[in-house]
Amino acid sequence: MGLxxxxxxxxAIELYEKFPEQDPLRINFVDLRNKVLELEDFDDDPERSGERILEAIQAAWIEEAE
Known part of the structure; x- marks a missing residue:
């Protein structure tokens, strides 16, 4: 079952592990969306993302990085 x-x-955990050099505080939503789509376990419609979803992912990634 994919993400x-x-x-x-x-x-966020997958992003933290795959992109350790990326500062989640300095990523724009276009780049964040593209990185999510690059994740091997990601399996959802690319068109279903939105600003609120990306904000939640970014916030979780920031938390994971701390």
Whole structure:
């Protein structure tokens, strides 16, 4: 079972592990969306993302990085 847009914490953990050099405080939503789509376990419709979802993923990633 793959990751869905609503799995913000799990996505954040995957992003933290795959992109350790990326500062989640300095990523724009276009780049964040593209990085999520690059995740091997991600399996959701790319068109279902939105600003609120990306904000939740970014916030979880920031928390994971701290």
């Amino acid at each position: 869905k847009w609503t799995d913000s914490l799990d996505i």
